Amino acid sequence: MIEPAHPVLSIGKQCTLLSIARSSFYYTPKGETEINLALMRRIDEQFLETPFFGVRQMTWHLRNEAHLINEKRVRRLMRLMGLMPIYQKPNTSRPAKGHKIWPYLLKGLRVERPNQAWAADITYLPMRRGFLYLVAIMDWHTRKVLAWRISNTLEADFCIEALNEAVHKFGPPEIMNTDQGSQFTSFAWTDRLRRMGVRISMDGKGRFLDNIFVERLWRTLKYECVYLHAWETGSQARAGVRDWMEFYNHRRPHSALGGKPPAVIYRQRIEQNQPDQQVQRVA
Template sequence: MSQRKQHAPEFKAKVALEALKGEETAAELASRFGVHPTMIHQWKRALLEGASGVFERGGRKKPEIDEEQVKELHAKIGELAVANSFLERKLKALGREVRRGMIEPDHPDLSIGQQCKLLSIARSSFYYTPKGETEQNLGLMRRIDEQFLETPFFGVRQMTWHLRNDGHLVNEKRIRRLMRLMGLMPIYQKPNTSRPAKGHKTYPYLLRGLRVDRPNQVWCSDITYLPMRRGFLYLVAIMNWHTRKVLAWRISNTLEADFCVEALNEAIHKFGPPEIMNTDQGSQFTSFAWTDRLRRSGVKISMDGKGRFLDNIFIERLWRTLKYECVYLHAWETGSETRAAIRKWMTFYNHQRPHSALGGKPPALVYWQRNDINQPGQQVQRVA
């Protein structure tokens, strides 16, 4: 049997004072403070009944809550309201799954309801376990991914028509949801593509007309979808623009910014920061965690124009090569199998696979030949 939670007198007074204001209903206050509405009624009544003692016997009885205490409590409540408003705005920039993972069920002071309120998520979402996509939807996602590599200009309508012509009974609503889940956007110019998250800053494209003639002058990054037998994962890679070498990569089961920043940290730690980093305008690359890491390292931030996949063409070609030479040849069961296969292929790509743009040499060899700063075995670690 669980022990009944004890509330401090200061907490009860604060809740009762808020109830006295009459600005929120008992249900709203109960949700806000994580207590039962009955308690709010009891504490409010106790405050009203106890307040009469302030005026008994000419005020000779020492009040339990005097005017200065009330003013101080109101000031603290105002400060808390401002702090909570600031915190909510910052937290909303994070994905729901990230905020959900921040909840501590065994927190000594905050209940799950209070933590959900502070993190701006519904309490029911904390207990909800996603069912995942059906086998039919996973098959459709695999077909969409394969076709998108061939025709990256296919939007929702064209992709729906294509799948219908192949005998799949689908509608545009379903294909739109699956393409969004996969992070796919057609390449034609149109408004509101590759939108960053609300409140995130975007940056101009810095590579137009720029001659890229040395390693670590420009890096680029992107995310792609990896189909599996019973689900899907996402892969992010950091590539050296000049030599096409993949500097770092990470796999994740959600489209948050964390795994992108991990790959970026690894690349900077091993090779030092580049002069320019180019990405699309996706929410992972406009997030504070990503852009702040680049700014602290003195890196100029460049972002593709809306709907312009050619602005980051080299890493788009990497995805095409990876999927036809590795991903589509397997049906991985687990994330560990996927990581092992991707690691093996990335090693092959960097050190053995001849690259047509490099005169038939592998990217890693060209990187070290043209890099005047770092050489194998003599890497200079530059810490931001």
């Protein structure tokens, strides 16, 4: 996918063109066994159905399906996948040292126009012989995916690259909402937002319903695209996600938008709110 000796394009330029973080190129992940990869795929599928399953419940569920597995192994795999169960009550866990947790700003707020609020989240992408991570930035009002990136690490770099792309194409939002993942509480992420004057909003810990629209996006993506393929390489995964995102934004009817695709509604609402300004056309 990346050619280090390319006569024209640097490694950094190739990573940018492929929408992957440069740090991902230099990172060599520890491989997981085929058994663990199969378990991770099953955990991912089940978590979409029961996002309230913690380690103990997931372990019991897998044992009921005749998998020989203990809680320690399930905990490690769920942590590796970045999965966090929802809770009925606020979790009292404290953020990592030095990482500030910002209040949730969307409760009771009427989001009535594009770019009033964006949301970002990360999900796990299973492959035939490994896995990757996908981050997406969505416009809360129109459900349009504004930018996305794939990485083989959970470093904050690929999230910031997606944020920079979205801001470059559409301008900054008024509010950015995320969960409390370390990528989004990092100084690099929050400082970038603060320097643009964006108000930072974060879900309650373990409350995925605070970011429900992106969670629904992941469910749709996985059932309509990811689980239908067994990608061998990162470039195959990226091409598959790119094609589906293009379909989702521009052609897939959305029930919350009167059957219109998100990109159509986004453009219409932008034109309604800014009738005297030329709207940038983004493929």
